[in-house]
Structures are given as C-alpha cells and as structure tokens.
Amino acid sequence: MPNSAYFLPACLLLGLPFLSFLVLWLGGKSLNKMAGWVSAGVTTLGLIIALQYADTEAINIVRFDWLSTGDTNITLSFRFDILTCVMLVVVHFVAALVQLYSTAYMHGDANLHRYFAFIQLFLFSMIGIVLAESLLVMYIFWELVGLSSYLLIGFWYFKPRAVWAAQKAFVLNRIGDAAFLTGILMLFYYTGSTDFEVLTLRIADINPGILTAIGLCLFGGCVGKSAQFPLSGWLPDAMEGPTPVSALIHAATMVAAGIFLLARISFLLTFDARLVVTIIGTITMLTGAFKALNAWDIKRVLAYSTMSQLGLMVIAVGFGSWQTALFHLVTHAFFKAGLFLSAGSVIHAVTPSNSDENFDPQDMRTMGGLREKLPVTFICFAVCGAALAGLPLFSGFLSKDAIITEGFLWASEFGMIGYIFPIIVIFSAGLTAYYMTRQIWLVFFGEKRFEAFPSIHPHESPAVMWLPMALLSALSLFFWFSINPFNAEGWFLHFIGGEESGHLFWVPIVATATTLIAIFLAYRQFQKDDPFSIKASTRESEVANVKIGWLQDYSQEHYFIRPFAFITRYLQIFEKRIVDGFIDIVARWSVIGAHLIAWIDRIFVDGGVNLTVFSIRAAGQAVRNVQNGKIQSYYVATAAGVFLLILWLMMF
Template sequence: MPETSGLLPVYSLLIFPFAAFLLLWLSGRRFNAVAGWVGASITLVGLLLLLLQPSPEVVQVLDYPWLRIGDRVIALTLRFDSLGYLMLVVVHFVALLVQVYSTSYLKQDPHLHRYFAFIQLFLFSMLGIVLSGNLLLMYIFWELVGLSSYLLIGFWYQKPKPVWAAQKAFVLNRIGDAAFLTGILLLIYYTGSTDLDSLTYSVATIPPAMMTVIGICLFGGCMGKSAQFPLSGWLPDAMEGPTPVSALIHAATMVAAGIFLLARIVFLLTPDAQLFIVIIGSITMVIGAVQAMFAWDIKRVLAFSTMSQLGLMVAAVGLGSWQMAIFHLVTHAFFKAGLFLSAGSVIHAMHADAPFDPQDMRNMGGLRRKLPITFICYTLCAASLAGLPFFSGFLSKDAIITEGFLNASNLGQIGILFPVLILMAAGLTAFYMFRQVWLVFFGKPRYEASAHPHESSMAMWLPMVLLTVLSFFWWFSLHPFDAGHGWFLKYLGLTDSVHLAWVPWVASSVSALALLMGYLQTVKTNPFGLRHKDDKGLQWPSWLRDYSETAYFIKPFETVFIMAAACERRIIDGLVNLLSKATVVGAHLIAWWDRLIVDGLVHMLAGGLRQLGNGVRSLQNGKIQSYFLVTATGMVLLLLWLFLVL
C-alpha cells in the first residue's frame, strides 16, 4: 500500500507553474523583456526540488474526497512515485531548455508574456497528469493539456493556418477524449472507483469482455494525445505553431501523455485489448515513417517521425512491455527535442527578405559550413533517431525489438509480424533522416541570395548541445549494445530482462542498408526528386490520407461524414419529404371528401327539409280552395293506404 509523507513536493510542483501562469498572464507586455527568464527560473526551481528529493522511490499519496454518489465516494488523488518522478524530471528539464531557447528564438515577438504564460499553463497541466493518482483527476488535467496545446499551437492567431491547426488538434483530441471518458465512466459503474491502487484489487470483478471494452476506451485517450491512427491527423499540422512549442509538446510532453497513461493502466489491459493496441501502434508506426520519406517541410518530416516513434512506443505496450515504451519515451524526448530545436535554428537562419519558404528543404543545402554547431547537433540527434549504434535511440529500439521477438508467441500466429514491422520502420527512419540531413546540410546551396545563414545565439545552441549530449548511450547503460543490464531499466523494475545477441546486429544491418540506399540517392542526377519543385510529397489515396488541407478531420472520418450526410440528404430527408407530400395529398383528399360528400349530404338533407317545409307552408295560405284540395288529397292517400295494407 502507498505511504503518505512529505506532501510538500506534490503541492509545490503544481503551485509553481500555475502561479507563474497567473503572473505572466496578468503582467502584460511590459513584462516581455523578462517573461522568458521568469518562466525558466520557476521551472528550474521545480527541477531542483525534484533533484533534491531524498527518496523518490517512496510513494506519496494525497486523497481529497470530492463528491458522494449514493454509497460511493469519488476522491481526487495525487500520487508521487518512481515512474512519476522520472516523467517529472524529463518534463521539467525539456521545458526549461525550451524556455531558454525561446528567449532568443522569439525575442522580437510582441506577445512574449502570453507565450510564456501558456507554456507555464501547459506545464501545470502536464504535471497534473503525471501526479494524478486516479483516472478522473487525470482526465481533468488531460483536458487542460488539450486547452494549453490549443493556445500554444494557435499562438500566432493573426495567421489563418495556426488557428486552423489549433482547431484541428482540439477537435481530433476531443474524439479520443470522449472514448477516454467513456472508459472512466464504465470503471465507476462497475467498481465505483477510478483510483489506480483500488482498481488493482477490484478489476477482477469486471467481466473479461467488458474489461476489453474498457481498456480500448481508455486507449482512445492515448490515440488522441499520442496521435495514433486514425486520430493522427493533427500532429503534422500542429507544426504551424512556434518551433519551440513543437519541441515541447510533440517531443516530450503532450504526445508522451498517452504513453504514460498506458503505463499507468497496463494492468487493465486484457490480451485482446493489447492485440488491438499493438495493431494500431504498428499501423501508425509504418504510416508515419512512409510519410516522412516524402515530406519536404523540415518540421513536417520530424512530425511524421514523431508519429512513427509514438506508434513504436504504443506497439511496445501492446507487446507486453510498458518499461520499454517508457525507455524509448525518455530517449526520444531528448533526441527529438534536440532535432526540433536544431530545426528551429535552421529556420531562424534561413529567414530572408525574399518570398521563399524557409522550412522547405529544397530551399536549403550546404548549410553545414554556415551552421557548424547546428549541423553537429542535428546529425547526432538524427543518428540517435535512426537507431545507429552508440546512441540512446539504438538501445531503446533494440530493447523493444527484443521484447517483440520474445513475446511474439503471446499474440498468436501473427505475433512475429510486429517485430518485423518494427525492424522495417527502423530502416525507413534511417533512410528519411539521412535524406533530411543531406538535403539541409549537404550538396550545393539552393537558398535565395537574400538569405544569409548564420549560427544561432548561445541561448539557442546551448539547449541543443545539452540535448545532443543526452542522446548518447552511456546515460542509460554502460553497455552500448545491451540496455537490459543498465540502471535505467532496473529503475523501472525490470531486473530479469533477456537480451538476444543477434538483434543488435540485425537492427544495425537494416539501418546500414537504409543509409546505403540514401547515399545512392545522393549520387543521382536528381537526388530525392529535388528538381520537382511543385511536388507536394506523397499523395495518399483519399480514403487513407490522414490529414487534409481543407478539413479538420482525417480522411476516414471525413468519408464517414460524407456518407452520413448523403444518407441524411437522400434517405432520411427523402423519407421525410415523401411523408410530408403524402400527408398533403391525404389532407387534400380528406378535404374533398368532407366538402363534397359529408358536407354535400348535410346540405342536401337540409335543403330537402327546407323545400318540404316551404311546400307545406305554401298550403297554409288562408284560401278555402287550398284547404279543400289538401283534405281531398289526404282522403285519397288514406284510402290508398287502407287498400294496400288491408
């Protein structure tokens, strides 16, 4: 059972960023000059508080009874444990470097106070997710993260594209969040609690089929936040926000929240739910890698790469090893944040007066001499992403591939397919990262003469260097080809991991073959299709393309909506229109029957009686001859009646 002690870190870690958000938001533009350093300082205080924590392995829990429904008490719980401690350190560290970087990258922006206030709000929301001890409280912070990301992606609201991208991210995430909330409500219905500790004991009371449904619903939250197919369409377009925001949200925090959620609820996942998860993760991993091979925007390549790597982490959870997923989450946080910040350095250096796209890699080339520090950082972080030996990315990918082959039999006959797909995606990653590094830093300069590339300031390249240094293997294991005996996996509680000696060699061979294919492209007359300037990249079939330039929703959902609209227009509206027309025709027929038949009979009877009355009245005219005629006629009729009857 968890222990309750030392609650000051739990309180303060949430109080600091929220107080910073209020301070920076209310201070206004007059605070622009120091807003970044104030935000970075407060984040540094939180990081130091974590690093000075004497015993992070001690579980600290704070329960607050929130409401009572019948006999059930719904509590909001804060939880501080070893997994949360690791995530808190990563989030604080990356957020600190991003804010330092932003002080230089966005120093000319007139709304810096608002930018750093949104970062603090985002940090507060992300810390809330990590510190949540039950799923209900996590959902509350989950929605705050969605709001914060909406504000940061759409920070440049004067431009239409960032606003559109922010709206798209917000809408698509709500779809996944609806599934997440459904899973939470089902847990409350069946167990009366969403507390993570309580669920470990009460989960056995839920029927297995319903447990699978609940697990898939909870995974829906991950599909939205961690950009899994088919809810991955928001991530590439979110690159419309400031580049440091991309490094913060899409490398180490928001997209990592889904993986962290899976690590927290792994005991709720049945084998069927795990199979569903590994299938979705594998689809996302392959699609993201293929799309990255054909993109020309430097940030969009990294966004597709993030999709692919998140799919790899999700697949790791589905394969039965959340520890390996967290391992890759941490290594990915460092080298991907380094790549985004380095990409920002390139974009910052490429800005010129001439109207050309500074993010299009076809407008770059030969920048390694102009940007030596950026070139080194970018290349080393790319090598880690590509899974080359002696880098952290190699260790974490190798660990996931190993677990895939070890656990393949648990997934049935198709189980062996998933580690093979991971190997293939690793090869594609090596290819598209070689392509990107060559297009940006090698070959002849292709940028406009008005551009004068130059190295970034120290406030920008120092965070890049720190993240690059953390992309090497020795921070996680002293053995460059085996992470199983390193401190990191032992910290996560994995003490009996198995190492397959042939996996590193196979993975290295696949990456080497991909690099060779990339090099062979560079010696062609038209390497990577550079001369086709009007090429917009790979055009997916309309039913598979996962983002749209004109709609918020991904193509599969858009197709469903189009079909639903056609069904409503042609079938539902058609039935309604047919019913209304039939009703009108029926009403006319009833009116005709009422007017001609019903009213006609009434009028005929009334007219006949009126005519008969007039006739009888005409005989009462005071003339004696008329009375004789009536008497004679009556006598004749009487005699006739007697004759006929008798």
C-alpha cells in the first residue's frame, strides 16, 4: 500500500472519470438526457479535488507495487507537483466547459451516452499522463489517450471521412509512440528505472551520445501526439469529429500531452537534442502558419493554427525554457478552446434547416456579415482571435513575448546563426495575425454570402453554449497572468518556476509592430473587389494551390502525410536511375564476363583436356602399331632404341 497522504486524491482523480465512463457506456441510451450533466458534474468535482489538494511547495509521490522480476521491482507511481497542479486545473476546467457546451451542441444525437463516455475515458487517460511519476506509467496512459482520441474523432462512424480521420490519427500516432517506447526501454536498460526522481540522479552516468539518442526517441512521442513534422498530418483531419471534441483535443488534452512530456523530460535533453527539437518545432510552426493562409474551412484554419502554436511551444523547450512553453500551453488552452467553441457556434448558426440544401456550414466562403446575427459569438471569437494573434492586452501576447525573449537570450549564447529562430518566431506571429484577421473578416464582415441559400437563418447560440465561450474569452485577457500587460514576467511565470533571465524591452515593440503590419496587409485585402479570392476559389483550385511539396495533404485513401510521399517520390527516382542503373550495368557486364569465361573454358580448359586425351591416344596407337607380332617390327624398334641411346650418351 502507498504511504502517502495523496493516495485518496490520486484514486479520486483517476477513479471518478473511469467510473463515469463505465456507467455511461453500460447505461446505454437510457442515460442520454442526463449524460452531459453527469459528465460535466464529475469533471467539475475533479477540478475541485485538484484545487483542494494543490501543493505548489512540495513534491508528493504515491507508489503502488506492481510486479517484481529478478532483482527489479516495478511500481506504478503518481506525482503531485507544480506542473501537475497547473495541468490538472487546465485539463479539468476546459473539459468541464466543453462538456457543458456539448449538452446543447450535441442535443438530439442518438448516442449522447457514448459521446460523453468517450470524453470521460479521454479525461481518465489524460489525467493519468499528468499524474505519472514514471515514463512507464505515462506510456500506459499515453496509449489510452490514443485509443480514446480514435473513438472521439470517429464518433460519427457512419461518416466515411470521420472513420478515415480516426484511422489516420491512430496510425500516425503509433509511429511516434514506437519511438517513445524505444526511448523508455533504452532508459530502463541504462539506468534500471523510468522514475523521474531516479533518472535525475542516474543520467550523469549515461554516455552523452546515447543520452541524446534517448532524448530524441522520447521526443518522438511528442512528435506524434503534438502533431510535429513529419507526423502532423492527422491533426487537421481530426476536425471530422464533433466540434467540441476538436476544442478538447486542440486545447488542453491530447496535443498538450506532448508538450507536457517535454516539460517532464527537459532535464534529459542534451544540447544536441534540444537543437533538433528547435528545428522540428520551427518547421512545424511555419508549416501550420502557411497552410492556414489558404484554408477555407473554419475549423481547419484553427487546426493549422494549433499545429503552428504547438511548434512554438516545442521551440520554447528547445530554447531550454519549458516554463515559457507551459505558459503558452495554458494561455493557448483558453483562447484556442474559445475559438473552437465559437466556431462551433457559427456552424450551429448557419447549419441549413433543409438537409437537402447544398451548403457547407464550415466553408467560410459561404459566410460573411454574421456579426449582426451573432453578436456574442463575434465578441468571443474576436477576443480569442486577438489573443492568438498576439495583440497587446491579451494573454497570447505575454506568452509569445516570453518565448521570443528566451529565444534571443538563447541565441546570444548559441551564436549568430541562432538568431534565425527567434526571428522566424516573430515572422510566424505575423502570419498568425494575418490569417486570423482573414478568418474574422470572412466569417463576420463583408457581404452576407449565406443569403444566397434560402434555408440559412443565422441565430445566436443558447446561453449554455455562449457562457463557456464568454468565460474562455475573459480568461484570454492579460491581467490573469501579469499585472503589466507588456511584461511577460508576471506572477504566473514565476509561479511555475520561470527564472529572471532578463527582459528585452524592444521585443514586445517589434512583435507588436509585426502583428500590426500583418493586420494592415490583411486589411488591404478587404478593399479588393474579390477579397482573398473568394469568388475565384473552388475546392479543386484550393487543393491545387496547396500542392507545394510536402505541404500537400493526403487524400482519403492515404493514412500518412505528404512528407513521406515527397521523400518516397525522390527515393523512387533514386532507385530507378541509380540503383536500377547500377544493377543493369552489373548484369550486362556479368553476361559479357560469362561469355568470356565460357570461351576460355571451351578453348583452353576443354582444349587442354582434349589435347591431352588426343596425345595419349596417339601415343597408345603408335605403341600398338609397333607391338604387332612381326619380328621385323621388333627389330626396327630395337635398332631405333639403341641408336637413340647412343645419341643420348654422345650428347651428355
């Protein structure tokens, strides 16, 4: 039995969502009416427990003996520390709001009990990751998160695209998980443990090269779960699930697991490993930002934005500051959840009353001018969008400023080439401001393009939907994280252990100027006759426009992403021209060599044998002719022999 006072909260935090999952799953459709309220209530109770037992001054560990093999004892251990406290609050809080929102958004679905049961399983898995004190325990719940996300993304299993998206997410995550498991096994081999407390004492004995390899393998888990290059293709397609599920996955649970993992193992990452992490994060950040510029689906724009922001968090860890990565994770959880819920409100408002209407409620080209019909949704979307764009007075400005500052401080020690990374971060922030301004204009301003469809009657969402949106929007303001709206080093960053590394006064000025320039460039697009080429674009031309190397998405028939196709295409060329060419040359010269060897064999080898046989046969025939029984022949032979003997003696 564990000898910790935190045994009870550990059991409650894990047990409540799991029991809720079992009750809702086994209860069937009879629980549809109350499933949402029960699920939201259980999550709220978990939030209260997390707040009640929050201890930011100490580390509390709960251990359960699991099994023994030889001299090795394996335990299931759970950890309560500052990182756990922050994540537990964020996960429970966002999940509770999402489930409250879902009670209205999913109203009328025939399988509500299954929907909320899957969310509870998802929460159980995520809470297990947050509480894990060892990589082994984390991996167990890591796989459960993959399973539950598969179930949620494919919730509408009667839709082929939803099933395909769920399968794609599952398969791509398995690739990252394989690398994660490899790193865990390597650590266990070299240290005999996967507990974080033990690893901090034993990693000094590991060869730096091997430790780098271990760190990169563990980072592979983050690449899968947090949709980093080259395993990022599943995240935009996960939009096929219900919109509240998208908010849950993108804000505080599944994709946050990878960043949480990096924060936990930051002490394991060598300088070389962190450099690779920085490069991968940079590629992902730019890829997501560029893709968001061309997307027309309201949820897909936000999905690409999540890719970009996750890349930014990974870069922060590469800079050696997991605290600023966690800071941005928290702020991002609030404003990105608010954006997805607001997007769901828009979709809910423009869904046609006539199911036969050929109208896509997620296509921003069919929207416009909705701010008059959806005033609350517009305010919530605008506030959360401003936070994502990094405008002053909003939380995203503070967390991005902290990362950019860390980047320049890191570059000053790394060398001149290191400044490329924080400069790219500022550039990416400008792209974010541009595509968010584009999205807000396409949805809420300009011509009311939805009026071309008679069955579209936009209306504001009910209070149970807009209240969570409003609360998340309020939490996207600056004063929750810092008293000074222009200084990221407020109470929250100090609370999670951020050090006084220095404040560069010009960073917020440059970042703000870049953001405003990007908004101005987007504003210039408003003045065109066809802003953002709405009328000229079609879904076919959209696909054609984004087919730029590895930036292209896969079709429904593929589970892997464009980087693999890009690499495979050139490997095919290499195989055809180099490998096959080399084999053809070897084969051709082999045939020529075989003919030459056959000729030598026929002329010299077989010729020599035949000559020997002929000579022996001829000599035998000559002797046979002499030995013919005639005296004169013997006489001639004797005389010749005597003559040759005399000749021999005379010569020698």
